Amino acid sequence: MRKTLILAGTAALMTLSASAHAQETVIIRQDPVVTQSTVVVPAPVQTYVMQREVRSVPYEGDVLIGRVIDDPVELYPVDGYDNYSYTVVNERRVIVDPQTRQIIQIVE
Template sequence: MLKSLMVASATLFISTAAMAQSTVVVTEPAPPGAVVVREMPAQVRTYVMQQEVPSVAYQGDVLVGRVLPQDVEMRVVDGYDNYAYTVVNERRVIVDPGTREVIQVLD
């Protein structure tokens, strides 16, 4: 009985640990309205935090997934052409330069 209980406990522990470490890879576009979090090199965040740029006033909330209007000036991150940045409403944001979509809001 004790041996069965120990095996059952070990099995439960291992399966729980395995589930906690699972990764889902999505190969299709995200459904409309879904927020997609992109991983980016740490150097991008560090670079953006070090830059002195003026803040742009923007009506509305600055949120991940929001597309910034054309009049918001963006700057490309040196060495990382897939990332741009700006400061909107005193908040630094990392943006996809092709779509102008906010990737991450830095605080």
């Protein structure tokens, strides 16, 4: 009985370690990932936005996620990521969906 339990435990551990090694695949997405009410923007997009020098544009109202930036405010494309644009409004860097002009992240 004891040998059977030891063998079963060893087999279970070997199975778990094989599963852990199989999870080494990394998937990189260009599209925003939505988790409940938050959009997860890829780190390279955030870095790109932080490294660019863009003049801040005065904007009436609060700068909030979900707010639509009106047409007169110029949006700048993020190289290599067609699904993202950015701008600086009221001294705050924001990442914007270029199709809807909606703020999806405020970068601080």
